[in-house]
Amino acid sequence: METNAQISKSHNPVLNKLRLNDKSRVKxxxxxxxxxxxxGKSFVSSSLAVHAAKLGKxxxxxxxxITGASIPKSFGIHENALQSDGLILPAITKSGIQxxxxxxxxxxxxxxxxxxxxxISGVMSQFYTDVYWNDVDIMFVDMPPGTGDVTLTAxxxxxxxxxxxVSSPGDLVSLIVEKQxxxxxxxxxxxxxxxxxxxxxxxxxxxxxxxxxxxxxxxxFSEKLQISALGSLPIDPKAKELVDAGRIEDYYNxxxxxxxxxxx
Ligand SMILES: Nc1ncnc2c1ncn2[C@@H]1O[C@H](COP(=O)(O)OP(=O)(O)OP(=O)(O)O)[C@@H](O)[C@H]1O
Numbered sequence: 001m002e003t004n005a006q007i008s009k010s011h012n013p014v015l016n017k018l019r020l021n022d023k024s025r026v027k028x029x030x031x032x033x034x035x036x037x038x039x040g041k042s043f044v045s046s047s048l049a050v051h052a053a054k055l056g057k058x059x060x061x062x063x064x065x066i067t068g069a070s071i072p073k074s075f076g077i078h079e080n081a082l083q084s085d086g087l088i089l090p091a092i093t094k095s096g097i098q099x100x101x102x103x104x105x106x107x108x109x110x111x112x113x114x115x116x117x118x119x120i121s122g123v124m125s126q127f128y129t130d131v132y133w134n135d136v137d138i139m140f141v142d143m144p145p146g147t148g149d150v151t152l153t154a155x156x157x158x159x160x161x162x163x164x165x166v167s168s169p170g171d172l173v174s175l176i177v178e179k180q181x182x183x184x185x186x187x188x189x190x191x192x193x194x195x196x197x198x199x200x201x202x203x204x205x206x207x208x209x210x211x212x213x214x215x216x217x218x219x220x221f222s223e224k225l226q227i228s229a230l231g232s233l234p235i236d237p238k239a240k241e242l243v244d245a246g247r248i249e250d251y252y253n254x255x256x257x258x259x260x261x262x263x264x
Pocket of ligand 1: 034036037038039040041042043044068069070145197233234235236237239240243244
């Protein structure tokens with residue numbers, strides 16, 4: 001078994017990186033991570049992409065969360081991916097975002113992905129190498145959650161220019177985020193910062209802010225871990241409604257726009 005020290009030393013980051021096919025161009029690749037599932041990583045990846053597109057960027061989402069793929073559904077995309085000249089064509093959303101996800105390859109959307117780690121890693125890699133990525137300014141990679149084998153492969157193989165860590169308020173006080181940050185640091189990843197999702201709730205009638213899970217500790221933790229605090233996002237019933245309706249592109253949140261401006 002590899003120790004942490006061996007992980008960082010034995011893998012040459014340059015030799016192991018995936019390469020695009022000749023037809024594709026991607027200027028910047030940003031990985032979106034979380035210490036565990038369910039904290040809103042896919043929601044944050046999609047809404048960062050939506051807001052970057054609103055700012056005029058050519059945007060792509062590579063859904064590397066193979067067993068929990070949910071991105072196409074939030075964009076209202078239900079058809080399968082097509083092929084052309086030996087390359088897979090990404091789905092194109094209403095606002096022109098290019099998407100590749102295992103959800104576009106399954107016969108039925110409800111089919112579970114029952115694959116072992118190496119197969120998952122292979123598919124994830126092909127989403128980068130075998131898809132026609134048409135002149136992309138910024139690609140968001142919705143990374144597999146946790147610090148397990150597939151996440152490690154994703155870290156090592158995608159040519160990430162930086163990563164964003166998404167957490168829920170509860171995770172900040174546990175060791176989950178700290179572990180994720182340490183994993184990224186050991187692998188010499190550039191950490192763009194931390195986003196605290198579902199941090200507070202604003203009542204629609206009185207506009208009063210409630211920090212349901214206690215006072216935000218985003219700044220305190222970011223300082224402790226020596227990473228940037230990118231921002232806190234609310235629990236937003238409107239966001240959930242639009243995601244469930246496949247209309248995430250109709251969502252606008254000034255805090256997400258501010259985060260996007262910091263990273264693009
Ligand atoms: N800020 C938010 N406000 C309201 N609903 C949210 C918010 N963030 C996420 N959600 C909802 O919470 C659920 C879980 O979010 P999401 O699927 O993005 O989590 P995830 O971390 O990617 O989970 P997994 O890794 O298990 O796929 C979804 O239904 C999503 O629409």
